[in-house]
Amino acid sequence: MMLKVEHIGIAVREMEKSKDLFSKLFNKTAYKEEAVESEGVITSFFQMGETKIELLEASNDNSPIAKFIQKKGEGIHHIAYEVEDIELEMERLKNEGFTLINDKPKKGADNKMVCFLHPKDTNGVLIELCQEIRTIDAE
Numbered sequence: 594m595m596l597k598v599e600h601i602g603i604a605v606r607e608m609e610k611s612k613d614l615f616s617k618l619f620n621k622t623a624y625k626e627e628a629v630e631s632e633g634v635i636t637s638f639f640q641m642g643e644t645k646i647e648l649l650e651a652s653n654d655n656s657p658i659a660k661f662i663q664k665k666g667e668g669i670h671h672i673a674y675e676v677e678d679i680e681l682e683m684e685r686l687k688n689e690g691f692t693l694i695n696d697k698p699k700k701g702a703d704n705k706m707v708c709f710l711h712p713k714d715t716n717g718v719l720i721e722l723c724q725e726i727r728t729i730d731a732e
């Protein structure tokens with residue numbers, strides 16, 4: 594089951610500048626900054642009620658964020674949905690004909706296991722599924 598929009602990912606060129614900008618916009622500071630080397634990103638998170646804004650800066654030239662900014666410029670990169678059971682949801686969406694970018698859940702930022710769906714099947718919007726690791730461990 595899909596539970597809510599967990600976060601919206603925004604690709605930025607310069608994290609420090611964008612963190613300042615979003616801090617002014619929201620009138621609050623980011624609650625964490627975390628590098629996810631396996632994704633080639635540095636992230637910063639702002640809590641916005643039930644959901645979060647994730648700023649993403651590329652940490653190397655092969656990063657999906659570097660490629661995205663090269664092609665499209667800065668802006669909304671993905672929408673992440675929290676799911677109750679990521680493996681079940683991946684199986685369901687695969688059977689519905691969506692293309693999973695990763696076959697197995699992988700470690701994301703902010704204590705989550707994540708999986709991406711290819712934007713070609715989802716009207717050009719990159720979708721991330723995520724489940725908190727605590728929930729998975731508790732099973």
Ligand SMILES: C[C@@H](C(=O)O)C(=O)SCCNC(=O)CCNC(=O)[C@H](O)C(C)(C)COP(=O)(O)OP(=O)(O)OC[C@H]1O[C@@H](n2cnc3c(N)ncnc32)[C@H](O)[C@@H]1OP(=O)(O)O
Nearest residue numbers: 602629632657660661670694701702707709712717718719
């Ligand atoms: C830390 C974690 C977390 O929250 O926990 C994160 O969010 S990590 C967030 C960073 N990680 C990821 O994004 C991982 C999943 N992403 C990927 O695997 C990749 O970026 C793909 C989405 C498969 C695209 O890679 P690929 O090498 O195919 O790049 P490409 O530049 O040739 O793009 C192929 C086509 O997809 C489009 N495309 C690329 N990125 C897109 C995006 N974010 N939203 C919508 N469309 C996108 C391109 O414009 C292009 O369209 P045309 O063919 O029409 O020109």
Ligand SMILES: [Co+2]
Nearest residue numbers: 602647673721
């Ligand atoms: Co994300």
